[in-house]
Amino acid sequence: QQQxxxxxxxxxxxxGxxxxxxxxxENTAFDYFPWYQQFPGKGPALLIAIRPDVSEKKEGRFTISFNKSAKQFSLHIMDSQPGDSATYFCAASKTSGGATNKLIFGTGTLLAVQP
Amino acid sequence: DAGVTQSPTHLIKTRGQQVTLRCSPKSGHDTVSWYQQALGQGPQFIFQYYEEEERQRGNFPDRFSGHQFPNYSSELNVNALLLGDSALYLCASSLVGRTDSSQYFGAGTRLSVL
Incomplete structure (x- = not known):
């Protein structure tokens, strides 16, 4: 259930x-869903995050779509650029007491944008 | 505004040794979380410190221990190192009780155990 x-x-x-x-x-108690971008030799950098009370959030070329009933969420990168080539991780967490608890990460997606 | 800083950048140890990794949180943050990232994998949560106490712990053995200081900086200690402890160790900081409680990561410490 923690996966x-x-x-x-x-x-x-x-x-482009x-x-x-x-x-x-799987865990319906999760209420915070961030996406991180990681370049080789660097730590993960927070890109964008969403909470279950909205179905979509957009920041620049990055959009999160959230489907609470299906327990799914996705990252869309519009007008992809070679500089976007990196590993992307989704994560989920349950917040409590105003704090983000442990982040459960996905296995990562290696994105290559060809010029 | 300084981000999360970790030291050292790289470290080489032999099996059975002990290691201490250090983390300074982002300015204004009061919570520190530690993660282990094996090559090609997503980060795995080790533990989180808030108000100098361990607030939450992941599925790591007692060989992994930590500490948070009054200035919110933190240390991760690993005893009796195993080859399998070789990984990138990441520190993330956050702030309790704010609208944005996102975790921000440092560049990590690459630990190699020989």
Whole structure:
């Protein structure tokens, strides 16, 4: 019940295309869903996060779509650029007392954007 | 505004040794979480410290211990190192009781156990 399943494992997209990464969770107590971007040799960087009270959140070229009934959420990267080439992780957490508890991470998606 | 800083960047140890990793949280943050990231995997939660106490713990043995200081910085200690402890150790900081309780990560410490 603590798992977060992420797909695909790897993704190749042409420059200017849309990259889509999907995640599914089981624990309905999760109420915080962030996406992180990680470059080789670096720590994960927070991209965008969503809570279950909204179905979509957009920040620049990055959009999270959230389907509470299906227990799924996805990251869309519009107008993908070579600089977006990195590993992307979804995560889930249950907040309590105003704090984010442990993050449960997906297995990651290696995105390559071809010029 | 300084982000999360970790030291050292890289570390090489031999089996059976002990290691201490250090983390300074993002300015204004009061909570520190530690994660282990094996090569090609997602980070795995080790434990979280708030108000100098362990608030939550993941499925890691007692060989993994930690501490948080009054200035909110934190240490991760690993005793009796095993080859399988080789990984990137990540520290993340956050702030309790705010609208944004997101966790922000440092660059990590790469530990190699030989």
């Amino acid at each position: 977060v399943k992420q797909s695909p494992q790897s993704l190749i997209v042409q420059k 295309g849309i990259s889509i990464i999907n995640c599914a969770y």
